[in-house]
Structures are given as structure tokens and as C-alpha cells.
Amino acid sequence: MTNLTAPGGIASLHQQHGDRWDIAYDTALAVWTAEQRSASRLRLICDRDPAALAAKLAVAEAGQ
Secondary structure, eight states: OOOSSSTTSHHHHHHHHTTTSEEEEETTTTEEEEEEEOSSOEEEEEESSHHHHHHHHHHHHHTO
């Protein structure tokens, strides 16, 4: 089970990225998603683990 408050946990994920990404859990697919929309693009990043999703978001934001 994922620790909700540990670094890379769900609370941390929302704190670090929630103001720039719409973060949600899809129960049907058992996957965490992060979506970012602008007028010209849609970015969607997903992973089954919130810590892995946070790492992917950090890489995506570094490459902006």
C-alpha cells in the first residue's frame, strides 16, 4: 500500500504538482493520471504508483 504522506506519496504528489496538473486516480484501470491542458496541447502522464508519477512529472516539467 502507498504511504499517503511520504515523499512521493499521494499528498506530496498533490502538493508538488497539483497547481499545474489535474491529478486523479482511475479505479477502473488502477492508475494515477496527471493531465495538463493549454490552448495548443494536452499532456497526459500516468503510472500505477504515485511516486513514479511524481518522478515523471518532474522530468516533464524540467523539459518544458
